[in-house]
Amino acid sequence: MSLGIINARTREGNLVNIAIQEGLVTDIVNIDEKSFSENDFDQIIDAKDSLVTESFISPHIHLDKVLIGDIIEPNQSGTLWEAIQKTWEVKRNYTVENIKQRATDVINNQIKFGVTKIRTHVDVDSIGSLMPLKGLLATKDEFKNVIDLQIVAFPQEGILKDEGTEELLEKALETGGKDMILGGMPHNEFNGKNSKKHVNILLSMAKKYNVPIDSHTDETDDPTSRTLQYLASRAIEEKFEKSITVDHICALSAYDDYHAARVIDLVKRAGINVVTNPPTNMVLQGRLDTGAQRVGITRVKELLAAGVNVTIGQDCVHDPYYPFGKGDMLEVANLLGHAAKMTTFSDINTLYDTITKNAAQTMDIDHQFKKGKPADMVILYGVKNVHEAIRTTPPARTTIRNGKIISQTEYDYHRFY
Numbered sequence: 082m083s084l085g086i087i088n089a090r091t092r093e094g095n096l097v098n099i100a101i102q103e104g105l106v107t108d109i110v111n112i113d114e115k116s117f118s119e120n121d122f123d124q125i126i127d128a129k130d131s132l133v134t135e136s137f138i139s140p141h142i143h144l145d146k147v148l149i150g151d152i153i154e155p156n157q158s159g160t161l162w163e164a165i166q167k168t169w170e171v172k173r174n175y176t177v178e179n180i181k182q183r184a185t186d187v188i189n190n191q192i193k194f195g196v197t198k199i200r201t202h203v204d205v206d207s208i209g210s211l212m213p214l215k216g217l218l219a220t221k222d223e224f225k226n227v228i229d230l231q232i233v234a235f236p237q238e239g240i241l242k243d244e245g246t247e248e249l250l251e252k253a254l255e256t257g258g259k260d261m262i263l264g265g266m267p268h269n270e271f272n273g274k275n276s277k278k279h280v281n282i283l284l285s286m287a288k289k290y291n292v293p294i295d296s297h298t299d300e301t302d303d304p305t306s307r308t309l310q311y312l313a314s315r316a317i318e319e320k321f322e323k324s325i326t327v328d329h330i331c332a333l334s335a336y337d338d339y340h341a342a343r344v345i346d347l348v349k350r351a352g353i354n355v356v357t358n359p360p361t362n363m364v365l366q367g368r369l370d371t372g373a374q375r376v377g378i379t380r381v382k383e384l385l386a387a388g389v390n391v392t393i394g395q396d397c398v399h400d401p402y403y404p405f406g407k408g409d410m411l412e413v414a415n416l417l418g419h420a421a422k423m424t425t426f427s428d429i430n431t432l433y434d435t436i437t438k439n440a441a442q443t444m445d446i447d448h449q450f451k452k453g454k455p456a457d458m459v460i461l462y463g464v465k466n467v468h469e470a471i472r473t474t475p476p477a478r479t480t481i482r483n484g485k486i487i488s489q490t491e492y493d494y495h496r497f498y
């Protein structure tokens with residue numbers, strides 16, 4: 082199977098033709114150097130001078146919970162804690178089919194928007210037991226030829242606080258197949274002592290099963306929440322070898338500048354990846370603030386300046402945590418641009434990196450638009466550079482995975498004046 086893409090605009094601004102054979106990019110040539118003919122390829126596609134890059138990555142989403150907003154009362158206080166509690170009743174009644182149906186809707190949308198790789202968290206606790214995992218494993222199987230899906234076993238309700246969760250996490254890692262990751266939620270324990278125990282359980286369990294850690298960490302505005310500092314320092318002390326990713330880390334924005342600098346230094350030294358989730362945290366955080374409410378996300382610019390790998394997640398789609406969201410990573414990048422005040426040319430380039438190469442680093446995968454690499458790409462029709470892509474979030478896109486077109490959205494616009 083061969084595919085030729087003609088008139089493609091690269092991130093560097095060159096107009097090129099791209100040859101793809103057996104799933105790999107075999108050539109990228111300036112259009113003046115070599116023109117492609119229909120006879121050279123099984124299929125040829127005209128990018129019409131539009132931006133073509135590696136496909137998008139969605140490194141943090143909760144596919145077991147997406148779209149439960151249709152069957153649940155809205156979150157009245159808007160806080161994380163009410164969202165967690167609102168989900169309990171639905172979680173008790175999950176079925177494999179129900180989870181699969183909702184997850185499938187959102188995955189199809191993400192593919193439509195140019196995503197080919199997803200890391201999802203899945204609740205593992207005494208309420209839903211392993212049903213959410215079963216639902217997502219069935220979904221993963223359904224999409225096995227279309228996307229790469231990594232699953233994080235996530236103790237949403239805490240580990241010590243929720244009896245039986247530790248054993249369920251082990252079961253999830255044992256039965257979830259390859260690519261399983263251990264999740265965490267250490268700030269959701271009764272006290273700081275138990276939060277530390279939670280972190281120690283994560284480190285020893287991840288070692289036992291030889292899996293990476295991807296932990297919700299300090300998702301709170303409480304400046305006394307210190308689980309990121311503890312996790313980073315324990316990882317350094319233990320010389321933890323697999324990758325560690327922390328999500329949200331909102332409390333970092335609540336610390337004073339001196340303590341924040343100290344924690345950022347530890348995160349850098351431990352080689353920890355950070356996922357910030359601007360859609361959800363902009364609405365969940367700051368709810369107890371009186372007067373001006375804080376933005377809610379972590380210290381993105383300071384983390385980037387320190388050399389920490391930062392990426393971004395959609396996190397939630399229409400559930401008690403977040404009533405909006407459609408899975409478009411360009412929209413998420415646009416939101417981060419607002420929330421973190423990333424507006425310069427260089428900032429905007431970094432925003433694009435957060436949904437491509439930075440996210441690939443977080444997911445431990447090789448993902449580059451380059452000769453010899455797998456052809457996982459997106460064509461963004463009507464835009465010529467990353468600034469226009471994030472500014473306009475163009476609707477017409479083609480998504481290519483392993484050299485095959487897996488989705489194509491066309492857009493018709495008519496003007497009658």
Ligand SMILES: [Zn+2]
Pocket residue numbers: 141142143202297328396
């Ligand atoms: Zn999350």
